[in-house]
Amino acid sequence: MKSDIIIQLHKNFEDYAHQAEGEEFWFARDLMGLLGYAKWENFAKVVDKAKIACGTAGHSVEDHFPDVRKTIPMPKGAEKEIDDLMLTRYACYLIAQNGDPRKVEIAFAQTYFAVQTRRIELIEKRLAEQERLTARQKLSLSEKELSGLIFERIGDNSGFARIRSRGDSALFGGKSTQQMKDRLGVSGNRALADFLPTITIKAKDFATEITNFNIRRDELHHEQTIADEHVKNNQDVRKVLTDRGIRPEELPPAEDIKKLARRVKSEEKQLVKKNSKPKKLTS
Numbered sequence: 001m002k003s004d005i006i007i008q009l010h011k012n013f014e015d016y017a018h019q020a021e022g023e024e025f026w027f028a029r030d031l032m033g034l035l036g037y038a039k040w041e042n043f044a045k046v047v048d049k050a051k052i053a054c055g056t057a058g059h060s061v062e063d064h065f066p067d068v069r070k071t072i073p074m075p076k077g078a079e080k081e082i083d084d085l086m087l088t089r090y091a092c093y094l095i096a097q098n099g100d101p102r103k104v105e106i107a108f109a110q111t112y113f114a115v116q117t118r119r120i121e122l123i124e125k126r127l128a129e130q131e132r133l134t135a136r137q138k139l140s141l142s143e144k145e146l147s148g149l150i151f152e153r154i155g156d157n158s159g160f161a162r163i164r165s166r167g168d169s170a171l172f173g174g175k176s177t178q179q180m181k182d183r184l185g186v187s188g189n190r191a192l193a194d195f196l197p198t199i200t201i202k203a204k205d206f207a208t209e210i211t212n213f214n215i216r217r218d219e220l221h222h223e224q225t226i227a228d229e230h231v232k233n234n235q236d237v238r239k240v241l242t243d244r245g246i247r248p249e250e251l252p253p254a255e256d257i258k259k260l261a262r263r264v265k266s267e268e269k270q271l272v273k274k275n276s277k278p279k280k281l282t283s
Contacts, residue, residue, distance in 0.1 A: 013109070016030045016031070025089075026086075026092055027068075027070070027085070027086065028086075031092060034109070035099055035103065035106055036105040050094035050097070050098050051094075064087070064088045064091040065087060066085065068084050069083065092113045097110060136194070139204055139205040142205050149212060149216070153226065163227045163230050167208070167231060168192070170230075171203060172238075172249040195257070198254070199246065199248075211226070
């Protein structure tokens with residue numbers, strides 16, 4: 001495909017994109033022309049195939065292909081209402097995949113929407129990874145604070161480990177820290193939290209923050225009272241999760257946080273290196 005055709009097609013698809021609540025979409029009637037279809041009846045057949053593919057993939061057809069009514073101008077100042085669809089980027093991708101591959105517009109659209117969809121997926125994946133890294137760092141800080149408070153109040157270096165273990169048992173429905181490590185395949189010298197999913201890390205952090213706050217507010221100075229406080233907070237957080245169908249002890253392990261941090265750092269370096277390369281100017 002010639003570069004001038006690619007540039008023009010790219011501009012066409014960009015010009016017809018709309019925004020609604022921060023989400024990009026295209027109207028089906030516009031996309032029909034962009035993909036080289038002259039008759040709505042023919043294009044509607046392609047849309048129907050795309051809807052089936054959407055549902056088969058486990059996505060909501062209503063979310064990606066919502067029906068709308070549009071008013072279009074008619075001769076002599078008259079107006080007419082017609083059926084249309086608001087199509088997400090994913091919906092457009094599916095339509096392109098089910099279109100006539102002999103059309104140059106379809107060939108372009110298949111790549112255009114595939115690249116755009118993949119780009120969003122990568123961004124969402126990176127945000128999720130960064131959220132987990134941040135949550136783990138925050139848990140480390142709250143547990144460090146709790147460890148300091150416990151040592152300050154009871155003067156025992158091993159007190160924190162005992163109290164945290166009781167909190168873990170409360171959060172994980174009676175399973176001890178070691179039992180959870182065995183279940184998730186965590187080696188003896190690694191922290192359980194390094195292999196927990198984001199939601200569980202945040203649950204542990206929230207319970208720990210409450211414990212830290214209440215130790216200070218209620219002037220707790222004995223191991224038993226601090227342990228009871230920490231157990232109660234973990235039980236309360238567990239109830240919030242289980243009331244919503246989330247059982248922390250049943251969630252699968254997440255990627256080793258240390259490996260994740262190294263991978264993210266490496267990818268960021270590669271991205272910086274790639275973007276820092278000078279581009280040749282063409283006349």
